[in-house]
Amino acid sequence: MTGRLIPILIAMTLALPATLEAQAGPPGQAAAPPRTIFDGATVIDGTGAPARTGMAIVVEGEGIAAVVPVADLTQEMREGAEVIDASGWFAIPGLVESHTHVATMANRARAEFILNRQLYAGITTARDMAGDVRSLMDLQRASLVKEIDAPDLYFSALMAGPVFFTDPRTVSSAAGETPGEVSWMQAVTEETDLAQAVALARGTWATGIKTYAAIDGELLAAITAEAGRQGIPVWSHTHVGPARALEVAGTGVRSMSHVCSVGSAAIPDDVFREGQEGRRTGFVDVDLDHPAVDSVFALMKRNGTVLDATIRVVVQVGLRRMAAIDTVNAARPDEAADSAGARPGPRRPPIDRRRRGVRAGCETADAIALTRRAWEAGVMVATGTDGMTPPASDFPALFDEIRHLHDDVGMPMLDVLKAASHHGAVALGLEDSIGTIEPGMHADIVFLREDPLAGPESLRSVELTVKRGTPYYRRDFVLGAPRAGPPGR
Numbered sequence: 503m504t505g506r507l508i509p510i511l512i513a514m515t516l517a518l519p520a521t522l523e524a525q526a527g528p529p530g531q532a533a534a535p536p537r538t539i540f541d542g543a544t545v546i547d548g549t550g551a552p553a554r555t556g557m558a559i560v561v562e563g564e565g566i567a568a569v570v571p572v573a574d575l576t577q578e579m580r581e582g583a584e585v586i587d588a589s590g591w592f593a594i595p596g597l598v599e600s601h602t603h604v605a606t607m608a609n610r611a612r613a614e615f616i617l618n619r620q621l622y623a624g625i626t627t628a629r630d631m632a633g634d635v636r637s638l639m640d641l642q643r644a645s646l647v648k649e650i651d652a653p654d655l656y657f658s659a660l661m662a663g664p665v666f667f668t669d670p671r672t673v674s675s676a677a678g679e680t681p682g683e684v685s686w687m688q689a690v691t692e693e694t695d696l697a698q699a700v701a702l703a704r705g706t707w708a709t710g711i712k713t714y715a716a717i718d719g720e721l722l723a724a725i726t727a728e729a730g731r732q733g734i735p736v737w738s739h740t741h742v743g744p745a746r747a748l749e750v751a752g753t754g755v756r757s758m759s760h761v762c763s764v765g766s767a768a769i770p771d772d773v774f775r776e777g778q779e780g781r782r783t784g785f786v787d788v789d790l791d792h793p794a795v796d797s798v799f800a801l802m803k804r805n806g807t808v809l810d811a812t813i814r815v816v817v818q819v820g821l822r823r824m825a826a827i828d829t830v831n832a833a834r835p836d837e838a839a840d841s842a843g844a845r846p847g848p849r850r851p852p853i854d855r856r857r858r859g860v861r862a863g864c865e866t867a868d869a870i871a872l873t874r875r876a877w878e879a880g881v882m883v884a885t886g887t888d889g890m891t892p893p894a895s896d897f898p899a900l901f902d903e904i905r906h907l908h909d910d911v912g913m914p915m916l917d918v919l920k921a922a923s924h925h926g927a928v929a930l931g932l933e934d935s936i937g938t939i940e941p942g943m944h945a946d947i948v949f950l951r952e953d954p955l956a957g958p959e960s961l962r963s964v965e966l967t968v969k970r971g972t973p974y975y976r977r978d979f980v981l982g983a984p985r986a987g988p989p990g991r
Contacts, residue, residue: 601886663716
């Protein structure tokens with residue numbers, strides 16, 4: 503692609519929403535949107551404000567028109583409206599799953615199962631953090647036009663250093679093509695034309711660019727700056743080695759995933775250098791109370807960066823097991839010769855060929871303590887899971903993450919609900935349309951039988967999920983079975 507085509511591609515991408523709106527016909531030709539009034543609910547709006555009893559939520563079409571005390575409903579509001587008795591119910595904003603993977607290996611039936619279970623549990627928005635965009639675009643369209651019962655789905659295009667693209671997950675997500683050489687999974691270096699790379703990522707209809715591994719701080723800063731110029735956020739792993747957490751936070755990315763990796767800021771420079779030079783690999787013990795960790799949180803707060811903590815994946819999988827999965831323990835040629843007796847001498851530790859370097863050791867208690875420090879420092883914490891519950895579970899993984907934030911981290915439920923709605927919206931850059939129950943926002947609302955401020959288990963008392971004004975009653979939910987296939991992590 504020549505340099506002259508890049509401005510054209512960017513302009514075409516920017517013009518697409520207006521083009522689609524024009525194709526829908528003049529606004530004057532649209533039918534008046536239906537009006538629904540949810541009457542008498544206790545509203546917890548997701549802003550952090552206290553609960554308000556005896557409220558009416560007026561929905562017109564896909565949006566919230568008004569949130570007023572029942573006594574303030576006018577006859578004009580009531581006229582022609584369908585009134586749903588919500589007295590005894592508690593209304594919270596639709597939940598946001600900030601870190602899911604539904605198409606690492608494209609499987610439409612499996613993805614629909616995951617998304618269906620999320621929607622009927624109150625999740626109205628999901629952020630997929632890298633997968634096969636060809637499948638994700640299809641799922642996004644199907645959800646948006648309500649062809650399938652699913653949350654609104656947003657997804658990322660991935661950028662990483664060339665060495666990352668031997669990872670089998672990238673091979674699955676680029677099936678039939680070469681990972682690292684497709685628009686949704688691009689290998690980037692200091693030689694990459696970033697204006698072109700970002701434009702190509704935007705052309706996949708991605709909402710954000712995910713940066714994963716083998717990227718240094720200078721390159722990450724350049725990606726973030728170019729993405730900002732083109733109006734797309736960057737969602738980064740907290741450690742993308744050689745860029746560590748402090749460098750990542752300093753670039754002003756929109757969100758950072760995996761709280762344990764904040765510990766990379768505390769890895770001694772000489773140890774980190776040995777990792778970059780290939781002389782050691784794997785996890786190293788660090789002082790997680792190091793001031794550099796607090797500096798990461800201070801930068802995140804200052805820049806408005808959301809922490810996608812993913813405590814659940816630490817608890818469920820355990821980083822020691824993850825290390826065994828992520829490390830390629832194949833001997834180097836000289837080590838193989840040593841073992842054969844050709845070159846006697848001390849054996850070196852195995853080197854991870856895909857992710858050269860070291861990472862900070864971090865157990866469950868560390869992940870919880872780090873998340874607590876981030877929250878206490880004023881960092882916005884979102885609810886991402888990076889995983890899913892077994893197929894037989896009636897509720898998705900988000901409920902586990904919510905429980906960890908409340909029971910283990912110690913966040914009050916008002917803060918937890920804000921994390922599970924508004925902060926997820928901020929990470930997506932969609933805080934002006936989702937994440938709170940306010941006039942002008944999408945009508946994404948969850949109605950519960952039990953008071954959500956009583957504790958995380960009350961969130962399982964879902965009666966009704968409203969997504970963009972469409973009701974999905976929990977009583978209609980039937981747990982299905984996904985098509986057999988490998989997990990998508």
